[in-house]
Amino acid sequence: MIRKVTSSPLTMVGLIIVLIILLTAAFAPLIATHDPTEPNILNKLQPPSAEHYFGTDEVGRDIFSRIVHGTRISLRIGLIVVLISFPIGTVLGAIAGYIGGRVDQTIMRITDIFLSFPGIILAMSIAAALGPSIENVVLALAATWWPWYTRIVRSSVLSIKNSEFIEASRALGANPFRILFKEVIPNSIAPATIQASLDLGFVILSAAGLSFIGLGAQPPSPEWGAMLSNSREILRDAWWAATFPGIAILITVLGFNLLGDGLNDVLDPKQR
Amino acid sequence: MLLEVNDVSLSLRRDGKYSKILDHVSFQVNKGETVGIVGESGCGKSMTALSLMRLLPDKAKLEGSVELQGEKITNYSKRKLEKVRGNQMSMIFQNPLTSLNPLQTVGTQIEESLILHTNMSKKERRVRVLKLLNDVGLPRVEELIDEYPHQLSGGMRQRIMIAIAMACEPQLLICDEPTTALDVTVQAQILELMNEIKEQTQMGIIMITHDMGVVAEVCDRVIVMYAGKVVEEAPVVELFQNPKHPYTRGLLNSIPKLGQRKQKLGSIPGTVPVPENMPVGCRFADRCSHVMDICKSTVPQVTEIKENHQTACWLYDEEGGNKDATTGSNQSQTTLHY
Numbered sequence: 001m002i003r004k005v006t007s008s009p010l011t012m013v014g015l016i017i018v019l020i021i022l023l024t025a026a027f028a029p030l031i032a033t034h035d036p037t038e039p040n041i042l043n044k045l046q047p048p049s050a051e052h053y054f055g056t057d058e059v060g061r062d063i064f065s066r067i068v069h070g071t072r073i074s075l076r077i078g079l080i081v082v083l084i085s086f087p088i089g090t091v092l093g094a095i096a097g098y099i100g101g102r103v104d105q106t107i108m109r110i111t112d113i114f115l116s117f118p119g120i121i122l123a124m125s126i127a128a129a130l131g132p133s134i135e136n137v138v139l140a141l142a143a144t145w146w147p148w149y150t151r152i153v154r155s156s157v158l159s160i161k162n163s164e165f166i167e168a169s170r171a172l173g174a175n176p177f178r179i180l181f182k183e184v185i186p187n188s189i190a191p192a193t194i195q196a197s198l199d200l201g202f203v204i205l206s207a208a209g210l211s212f213i214g215l216g217a218q219p220p221s222p223e224w225g226a227m228l229s230n231s232r233e234i235l236r237d238a239w240w241a242a243t244f245p246g247i248a249i250l251i252t253v254l255g256f257n258l259l260g261d262g263l264n265d266v267l268d269p270k271q272r
Numbered sequence: 273m274l275l276e277v278n279d280v281s282l283s284l285r286r287d288g289k290y291s292k293i294l295d296h297v298s299f300q301v302n303k304g305e306t307v308g309i310v311g312e313s314g315c316g317k318s319m320t321a322l323s324l325m326r327l328l329p330d331k332a333k334l335e336g337s338v339e340l341q342g343e344k345i346t347n348y349s350k351r352k353l354e355k356v357r358g359n360q361m362s363m364i365f366q367n368p369l370t371s372l373n374p375l376q377t378v379g380t381q382i383e384e385s386l387i388l389h390t391n392m393s394k395k396e397r398r399v400r401v402l403k404l405l406n407d408v409g410l411p412r413v414e415e416l417i418d419e420y421p422h423q424l425s426g427g428m429r430q431r432i433m434i435a436i437a438m439a440c441e442p443q444l445l446i447c448d449e450p451t452t453a454l455d456v457t458v459q460a461q462i463l464e465l466m467n468e469i470k471e472q473t474q475m476g477i478i479m480i481t482h483d484m485g486v487v488a489e490v491c492d493r494v495i496v497m498y499a500g501k502v503v504e505e506a507p508v509v510e511l512f513q514n515p516k517h518p519y520t521r522g523l524l525n526s527i528p529k530l531g532q533r534k535q536k537l538g539s540i541p542g543t544v545p546v547p548e549n550m551p552v553g554c555r556f557a558d559r560c561s562h563v564m565d566i567c568k569s570t571v572p573q574v575t576e577i578k579e580n581h582q583t584a585c586w587l588y589d590e591e592g593g594n595k596d597a598t599t600g601s602n603q604s605q606t607t608l609h610y
Binding site: 172 | 330362365366
């Protein structure tokens with residue numbers, strides 16, 4: 001399996017990018033050259049230089065340091081959203097698929113309702129209703145994300161629920177609850193896990209999008225989307241203020257996507 | 273008497289209609305006895321086993337009674353039945369390749385029924401699992417306990433299945449074609465192992481198979497099923513030497529024999545009727561070479577041929593009057609009866 005990862009160059013690129021992002025987030029205070037929130041009006045709108053690698057913004061904060069610290073915020077949002085929506089979606093999907101009948105109908109119709117709105121619009125309305133903050137962005141995104149896992153897990157539960165080992169487990173006297181958590185879910189979770197690793201990138205992108213339109217992180221928080229939003233007015237004078245946060249988002253989403261696709265190939269037995 | 277099955281009928285819902293899969297199936301299993309259930313595919317062998325365990329689809333209708341050691345388990349609630357399954361009554365499935373959870377180690381899976389049915393501590397369970405692995409003749413148990421099913425061969429996996437089924441020392445073991453998926457040498461080993469276990473534990477075994485060789489090897493008594501009904505029941509030697517029901521004869525004729533290569537292998541023409549379209553009379557009538565008029569209109573009753581040997585066929589019915597099986601139909605006498 002490790003050989004499979006290393007044999008695919010794109011997966012390796014994804015893996016390396018994700019590793020760099022994780023390390024950056026872990027050691028942000030050591031890597032950052034300046035305080036990310038400390039304004040320095042005298043130094044405002046400096047172009048990239050040896051002192052400020054990525055230049056400074058409209059109040060003189062070091063953009064490189066802000067992006068480094070922003071990694072923490074983005075990663076945290078991505079992870080929390082996935083960690084909330086993944087278990088909820090998985091359990092609901094497994095219950096729907098395993099029990100079937102009315103329970104299945106009810107759960108799947110609710111997911112259909114959620115999926116009938118474009119995700120970002122739904123997240124926008126939830127975030128707007130709750131008020132702009134990072135926590136509310138997390139809630140809004142989690143609320144729009146779980147139905148995808150429900151669908152994926154349900155379909156893979158349907159494909160394994162008549163397996164002999166599940167029948168064998170019933171024959172051993174295991175109750176349905178135990179079978180659901182010990183047999184059904186572990187054996188049907190793989191596709192959803194791959195989806196989750198792909199989603200990390202998209203969640204970060206969506207969170208940046210919500211912050212960009214002012215529904216997420218508030219200044220002076222060094223969130224990438226918010227940084228992009230702030231740099232709109234000064235785009236003509238300071239290209240660096242918008243470019244570097246944009247590149248940070250691009251690279252992060254790309255990294256998680258490449259890794260997710262790679263995992264898909266590695267874990268999917270049909271492509272082995 | 274270990275197990276007593278009385279008039280069990282099973283209907284499954286298909287496309288909104290109930291169709292009868294099992295029709296008044298009755299038989300007994302004694303302690304330390306292996307009872308074979310044989311018949312073609314689709315004759316209800318597996319459904320009989322699943323009915324005993326009540327591992328049936330949601331919309332199944334089960335009638336009749338199943339008594340395990342005098343306890344009528346057909347009345348048990350789902351919760352109560354879970355305590356019986358795997359504990360007093362275990363099942364081994366046909367395909368050892370798919371009957372094990374691919375994500376759990378062998379040890380965890382054998383341990384499962386101990387967790388469910390006993391209060392053993394973790395240490396005690398490990399000791400028990402090691403002993404079970406030893407008992408079913410597996411090598412290097414200390415390493416094996418932490419291995420995954422895909423690391424093992426088919427025969428080893430079937431031994432694991434047996435170990436799982438034996439974990440709580442059940443009184444009754446139901447084997448649903450346990451050797452069909454294995455190659456012949458492994459088959460022989462597994463059957464031998466089951467015979468040994470039976471000798472040691474004195475449990476009853478129900479052996480479901482379509483392989484007459486397996487029947488000869490391990491069974492004490494045989495039940496022949498056809499289209500959801502028991503058509504003949506006899507001790508194994510009696511059945512092979514003196515098969516009565518034309519269907520049983522057909523089954524025995526279809527075993528290839530050495531030195532008879534030029535002879536065409538016997539086969540039974542036609543197929544098992546579908547449950548939605550069951551014949552009114554004897555269900556085997558359409559394929560039977562001895563068919564009489566009465567067969568097509570009236571269901572034959574179970575007749576005693578001699579002690580322990582019964583069959584449901586008009587050829588042997590006292591009043592049906594036709595004792596000579598080989599001459600086939602004797603219409604005047606059968607119509608008289610009718």
